[in-house]
Amino acid sequence: MLPKANRLRHWRDFQTIYQQGIRWRGDLLMLRAWRRTAADPVPTRFGISVSRKFSKHAVTRNRIKRQIRAALHHLLPDIVPGWDCIIVVKPTDQTCNYDRFLQELKQLLAKAEVLNGHSRGNVL
Secondary structure (H helix, E strand, C coil): CCCHHHECCCHHHHHHHHHHCEEEECCCEEEEEEECCCCCCCCCEEEEEECCCCCCCHHHHHHHHHHHHHHHHHHHHHECCCEEEEEEECCCCCCCCHHHHHHHHHHHHHHCCCECCCCCCCCC
C-alpha cells in the first residue's frame, strides 16, 4: 500500500494532470505526469486508472491496481519529489504480472525523469 502522502485522491488533481500533464507510452502502461510548483519539496503522488475496457470484472481491475501499487512501493525510495503522476493501464491481455509492470514502470518513470539518477537519454 502506498502512503497517504503519495496518493492522488481528488478529482481535481486527476483533471489537472489529464489537461496539463505530459504523456509517455509503453506497451502495457501509459504515464501522465505533471511537475508541481511548490516552494518546499512535496512528495510525488500517484493515481492508477484501469478502464472497464481492460476487464468488465472489478476483481481483475483491482488485482492489476494492487500489482501496480506494489511495484510503485518498491520504486518509491528512488522517486524524485514534486511530481503528480497517473498510471493508465492499456486494454491489452490480462495475463500481466508484477515483473512486467515493474520493468515498464521503471522505463516510463526514467523517461519522465521522475526516477533519481535517470535522464531521458539513460533509459533502463
